[in-house]
Amino acid sequence: MSHIDVLSVAKLSPLLEPQIRAVFNLHDRLHETDPAAFAKIAPHIRAIASTGESKVPESLIAQLPALEIISGFGVGYDGVDVAAAKARGVMVTHTPNVLNDDVADLAIGLMLAAARQLPASDRYVKEGQWPTGPMPLARKVSGARMGIVGMGRIGQAIAQRALAFNMSVAYTARSAKADLPFKYAATAEALAAESDYLVVITPGGAGTRKLINADVLKALGTKGILVNVARGSVVDEAALIEALQNGVIGGAGLDVFENEPHVPEALRALPHVVLAPHIGSATTQTRQAMADLTFNNLKSYFENKTVHTPVPECAAKG
Ligand code: 8YV
Numbered sequence: 001m002s003h004i005d006v007l008s009v010a011k012l013s014p015l016l017e018p019q020i021r022a023v024f025n026l027h028d029r030l031h032e033t034d035p036a037a038f039a040k041i042a043p044h045i046r047a048i049a050s051t052g053e054s055k056v057p058e059s060l061i062a063q064l065p066a067l068e069i070i071s072g073f074g075v076g077y078d079g080v081d082v083a084a085a086k087a088r089g090v091m092v093t094h095t096p097n098v099l100n101d102d103v104a105d106l107a108i109g110l111m112l113a114a115a116r117q118l119p120a121s122d123r124y125v126k127e128g129q130w131p132t133g134p135m136p137l138a139r140k141v142s143g144a145r146m147g148i149v150g151m152g153r154i155g156q157a158i159a160q161r162a163l164a165f166n167m168s169v170a171y172t173a174r175s176a177k178a179d180l181p182f183k184y185a186a187t188a189e190a191l192a193a194e195s196d197y198l199v200v201i202t203p204g205g206a207g208t209r210k211l212i213n214a215d216v217l218k219a220l221g222t223k224g225i226l227v228n229v230a231r232g233s234v235v236d237e238a239a240l241i242e243a244l245q246n247g248v249i250g251g252a253g254l255d256v257f258e259n260e261p262h263v264p265e266a267l268r269a270l271p272h273v274v275l276a277p278h279i280g281s282a283t284t285q286t287r288q289a290m291a292d293l294t295f296n297n298l299k300s301y302f303e304n305k306t307v308h309t310p311v312p313e314c315a316a317k318g
Helices: 017-023 035-044 058-062 082-087 100-115 118-126 153-164 188-193 214-220 237-245 284-304
Strands: 005-008 025-028 045-051 069-073 091-093 145-149 168-172 197-200 225-228 251-254 273-275
Touching (some): 005 035, 017 284, 045 284, 069 284, 091 284, 100 153, 100 197, 100 273, 153 168, 168 188, 188 214, 214 225, 237 251
Parallel strands (some): 005 045, 145 168, 197 225, 251 273
8 A cells, every 4th residue: 555645634643653654655744844745745645644633624625636534543533624524525533432541540630630739749748848837738539529521432431430439420411311320411501510520521623612611610619620631622711711810710630722732821820720731542552552543444444445433424324
């Protein structure tokens, strides 16, 4: 398949790039690095390799008349214009399931870190402050109320873990899931009002943009803690900063941001916020599984036009 031209639209994982390069003719971000060379190769590009954060707009798809598949390294694909891809008959794939555990683990980790002030505790000891007296008391997690925004595969993995902490679990989603034993709330605001910890794990994109707004944060309340392991776009970041600055909520644990990798100074300056650089799926084991799946989707497509994990829009018949 060395004659098949693949365009990567982001810096690919070192676990993925060599796999693609060994089999396909990979053009690493050529559209950004050398537009003149890209213009020559564009008619021949048959596949795009992307990541969860990549943008694949209609304007790029339109420049690639031979495009057949977009294979994404990540479960989220909100940066891909799937409607434009589908209209052209282009397959879109992603990497669901293999990262459920890691993202759920991190959600719990951020919740514990924010509630129990782990980063501040670490600094307290390392900076030699312990002899001056004890740290201020933190907030209890076990037995508290968790609200989950988005009850898909990862949301359910988070719920499972919360149960081990004797937490009560409620959720909001587009619709109630009758097969789940958790209380459903019709809106994020209603859910926040009855949660101590509000965990956001809903897909990004137009449908969820700024879903967590000032009203939802107000409902979460002065002791409430927000955890976001979904997409920065789901939270109104300016409203969040204001809520944290004014004590409208108690704290936050955030793995994702509106304009990654740039995090507003105002957010970085807040003491009761725990920040991570989008590491939800970032373990060696999971990134290897994601890389293999991303590669195998590409390979399988060009071998026999089948894929392992199409996005739901491309799996639907008709
Ligand atoms: C990224 C993610 O894809 O799965 C997702 O949707 O956001 C992540 O796993 C990962 O950072 C690779 O870029």
